Amino acid sequence: MDNPFIKYSKTSDYVIGDLKKLSSSYIPDNFPHRERQINEIAKILSSIINGGIASNILIYGKSGSGKTSSTLYVTSMLSEAVSGNLNSIYINCEIYDSQYSILINIINSINIGETQVPSLGLPLDRVYFELIRRLKKSGKYTIIILDEIDKLIQKNGSDALYVILKVISEVNASIIGITNDSSFVNRLDARVQSRLNQESIIFPPYNAIELRDILNFRVSGIIKREFIDDSAINLCAALGAQEHGDARKSIDLLRIAIENALREGRDLVTADDVYRARDKFEMNILKESIKTxxxxxxxxxxxxxxxxxxxxxxxxxxxxxxxxxxxxxxxxxxxxxxxxxxxxxxxxxxxxxxxxxxxxxxxxxxxxxxxxxxxxxxxxxxxxxxxxxxxxxxxxxxxxxxxxxxxxxxxxxxxxxxxx
Ligand SMILES: Nc1ncnc2c1ncn2[C@@H]1O[C@H](COP(=O)(O)OP(=O)(O)O)[C@@H](O)[C@H]1O
Ligand SMILES: [Mg+2]
Incomplete structure (x- = not known):
């Protein structure tokens, strides 16, 4: 028999770029309909370029509104603008949710050629001083991105944030907090609230028209546009808009629909493919939540x-x-x-x-x-x-x-x- 994988390895003529760039973890180099927010963040951070200190920023918006990827994009552009003279440290507080694990993580993200600190066993004050020592030694400005920052408060109250704010007050550093919980700031102690919430930026939900532009942009250079029927793009946009303007959902649906049509060797992605992608998607979510x-x-x-x-x-x-x-x-x-x-x-x-x-x-x-x-x-x-x-x-x-x-x-x- 023929090698059963042959039919899958043949790349389609419709694929003109790297399909991995369609995954939701890929950070694109352009963000249609987020220019204003990106410029606002850049303006706040711009004082760093001239040797000053930037305000702390809180970013709000529903999931899939582009908060994480836009922030990572801006900080990477800032790093480029200051020729790499920046520590940009990203922490997802859903994963690292204790004061201790966050501090250790920040220490180990500072690249000054010192040995990594073990994740357990040091007293908290040692960790605290070690962090300040290394940040000072690095001589660079530091931006700490605390993504899903509300999870940190949920588990630790304001204390963990208080300690991180104290650290950054001793060195040249700022915090960018990201959350989808609009009431989060009300749950902070007054002392933490005033320091953290110096500037806030809102990422409003995308509407279907904006999502359509985002989808068209994301497939450009990867898939020949003639391979995707307009109805498929429109449906992905509509389904994402229905789900509080979730770009992740729109992009994932389109990617699954495209992969499916490619696998079956067809020459058009249609709305039907999107419906099938959605069923598959929802089935996976349903299955996962029932299993647990x-x-x-x-x-x-x-x-x-x-x-x-x-x-x-x-x-x-x-x-x-x-x-x-x-x-x-x-x-x-x-x-x-x-x-x-x-x-x-x-x-x-x-x-x-x-x-x-x-x-x-x-x-x-x-x-x-x-x-x-x-x-x-x-x-x-x-x-x-x-x-x-x-x-x-x-x-x-x-x-x-x-x-x-x-x-x-x-x-x-x-x-x-x-x-x-
Ligand atoms: N304006 C946009 N242009 C291109 N891609 C976008 C845009 N907004 C969001 N995305 C993509 O949608 C997905 C979800 O965005 P993300 O930044 O993770 O959202 P959030 O952090 O708000 O949940 C990511 O793959 C991201 O690259
Ligand atoms: Mg996010």
Whole structure:
């Protein structure tokens, strides 16, 4: 047989550049519709060029609005403008979320030919003085980018930031904080707030037209434009705009759609490819969030899915609880109380796996309707991947008929009124 990889290795004539540049981690050299924000940041940092000190900056905006990549772009341009005479240190506070790990990370990012400091075992004050010593020794201006800075506050309060602000007050340095949490600054101590929030810059969400320009720019020089139907670009832009103007989502969708069309050897990327990319994307997210659920949450979600399947339009908490108990007993677990299950249902709603809707139904009081998000088939199959469900039969799933009767009479009542 022919080498089964041959058909994949043939590069398409439509690819004219490096496909890796379409990945969302690639930092482009141009940012359509972010010129104003980039110029604002540059203006604030410009005093560094003349040997001065720049204000600290806070950057706000929803995820995918270009905050991280624009900031990295500006600091790399600044570094170029000062001929490399700059320490630009990037820390993602979602990953490094303690005062200690951040300080160690900053130390080890300063390139002065000294040995790396171990990530554990030094007392905090030693770390603090070592950091100041190395920053002074480097003789360069330092910009510390604290991305997702709200995560740092969430875990450590204002203290960690206070220490970093103290460090930078002793050397020539500034902080750029980036966050998607607009209320973040209100949660800071007054002493930290005034020092950190010297300048703030907002990255507004992109609209569909702006996203379309960004997509056209990102594919230029990589893929021949005739390979991509306008409808595909427009749809990616619309879907990103719907998702709070998320450029990452638009770019990822287009990249997956392009890769798919290339793999299948077709000569046009269409809106259909984008829909398929979106399904794949959403399936991955759904699968990942179900996989990591605790076992009782999986049982509750399975109960919601099966209950909805037997009685598609009316799924209420009581039914889900009854079926959850059946599932739990069948699998050999002691069922949790109704109250705990209510909490788990709220958690599942927060994760976007369920949606609830409370409606008032006349004399039957207020009733909470629950629906699973996404396809019931997919949800079931992802839950069943957990070995705990290996022998699950689901023979005891019941429909609560009493409720159904109540609703029927309620709707009958409505019809009578309408007919009067
Ligand atoms: N104006 C733009 N032009 C080109 N690419 C952009 C633009 N804005 C965002 N991107 C790209 O979208 C993706 C998400 O941007 P990112 O800076 O990570 O957003 P944020 O940090 O706000 O979540 C990145 O791949 C980035 O390069
Ligand atoms: Mg970011």
């Amino acid at each position: 659920l605790p076992i009782h949450s999986k049982m509750v979600l399975l109960s919601a899915a099966l209950t909805q399947e037997t009685d598609s339009d009316l799924t209420v908490t009581g039914e889900i609880y009854e079926n959850y108990k059946n599932i739990s007993t069948e699998l050999g677990f002691q069922p949790l109380t109704m109250r705990r299950i209510s909490d788990l249902l709220t958690d599942l709603e927060d994760l976007g796996l369920l949606s609830t809707n409370t409606r008032s139904l006349g004399r039957y009081g207020r009733t909470k309707f629950i629906r699973v998000m996404g396809s019931i088939e997919n949800i079931k199959s992802y839950i069943m991947e957990d070995p705990a469900f290996i022998n699950f039969q689901g023979s005891k799933i019941v429909k609560q008929t009493k409720l159904r009767t109540n609703f029927d009479s309620y709707f009958d009542g409505l019809n009578e009124n309408n007919n009067k």
